[in-house]
Amino acid sequence: MTGTDIDGKAIAAAIREEIKVDVAKLKEADKPVPGLAVILVGSRRDSQTYVRMKKKACEECGIASFGFDYGEDVTQEELIAKIEELNNDPAVHGILVQLPLPSHLNETEVLDTVHVSKDVDGLHPLNTANLCSTNTHVGTTKLNWKDLSSIPFHIACTPQGCIELLDRSNVEIEGKNAVVIGRSNLVGLPVAMLLMHRNATVTIVHSRSQNVPDIVNKADIVVAAVGRAEMVKADWLKEGCVVVDVGINSVDDPSAKRGYRLVGDVDYAASKEVAGMITPVPGGVGPMTIAMLLRNTLNSCRRASS
Numbered sequence: 258m259t260g261t262d263i264d265g266k267a268i269a270a271a272i273r274e275e276i277k278v279d280v281a282k283l284k285e286a287d288k289p290v291p292g293l294a295v296i297l298v299g300s301r302r303d304s305q306t307y308v309r310m311k312k313k314a315c316e317e318c319g320i321a322s323f324g325f326d327y328g329e330d331v332t333q334e335e336l337i338a339k340i341e342e343l344n345n346d347p348a349v350h351g352i353l354v355q356l357p358l359p360s361h362l363n364e365t366e367v368l369d370t371v372h373v374s375k376d377v378d379g380l381h382p383l384n385t386a387n388l389c390s391t392n393t394h395v396g397t398t399k400l401n402w403k404d405l406s407s408i409p410f411h412i413a414c415t416p417q418g419c420i421e422l423l424d425r426s427n428v429e430i431e432g433k434n435a436v437v438i439g440r441s442n443l444v445g446l447p448v449a450m451l452l453m454h455r456n457a458t459v460t461i462v463h464s465r466s467q468n469v470p471d472i473v474n475k476a477d478i479v480v481a482a483v484g485r486a487e488m489v490k491a492d493w494l495k496e497g498c499v500v501v502d503v504g505i506n507s508v509d510d511p512s513a514k515r516g517y518r519l520v521g522d523v524d525y526a527a528s529k530e531v532a533g534m535i536t537p538v539p540g541g542v543g544p545m546t547i548a549m550l551l552r553n554t555l556n557s558c559r560r561a562s563s
Contacts, residue, residue, distance in 0.1 A: 281319060289348075291557070292320065293551075296325045298362070314548075318551055333367070340367070350375060350561055374560065384412070405420060411556075415546045416444055431457065432458070434475055435476060438463075449461050473495075479523075487508075489522055491524055502542065504520075
């Protein structure tokens with residue numbers, strides 16, 4: 258069998274179009290328009306590229322974007338003062354600090370200064386705590402985990418994008434065995450929690466796990482987020498499983514124009530012959546991250562106005 262590609266570009270484009278329509282409705286109703294503030298420190302080319310992409314996506318969807326660029330020598334106090342100012346600005350509904358920050362800055366302190374309601378990256382400890390609470394399954398606090406846009410707190414963008422890819426590809430999650438490879442705060446842990454909220458049976462494997470191929474081979478859904486090029490091999494996979502490859506790694510390739518090519522954490526070519534569905538790299542999870550950032554900003558605006 259040859260698996261079907263999960264087209265992250267097409268799905269992300271559809272979500273951005275939905276956001277564009279919703280923002281236009283807010284404007285027509287003379288209601289506040291979502292605003293995203295992006296803080297960039299230093300001159301890393303990759304960070305500059307990511308920020309440009311985010312600002313362009315905001316513009317396409319009608320979301321106001323506010324850029325604040327600082328040199329490598331910015332102080333902790335300056336950065337925190339700016340974030341506190343943005344916390345109090347009613348025109349700003351989301352604050353994003355582009356990572357990584359220079360080594361002299363306390364990254365945790367900077368991120369924790371962002372108000373929980375404007376933490377559209379979903380990294381604030383309170384947003385993380387909300388995601389890890391099972392109170393959201395019962396009584397008056399019960400949430401609809403099948404509609405992530407309805408969740409009343411921010412969820413990290415990449416994990417949220419992984420679930421959207423599964424949902425919009427009509428992948429059944431409930432009751433399935435899901436294996437998450439990697440336990441990072443950015444992807445592994447939150448995506449595991451999201452799968453659990455959707456009633457999957459979730460296993461997290463990591464660098465100290467034993468018999469990893471055997472564990473992965475029992476999975477109906479595999480989410481690879483470990484940051485190691487093509488680590489997951491085709492013979493690890495259960496036939497017909499669904500693979501979400503979060504990794505993005507560069508490997509040398511003299512035949513490529515840039516001298517390298519991008520690959521995921523999964524051996525894509527071989528695994529596609531085993532998996533039922535699989536996300537390519539690039540063009541799978543990557544485009545979803547910005548789409549979810551925009552949706553978090555829109556949701557923040559709605560909550561502020563309600």
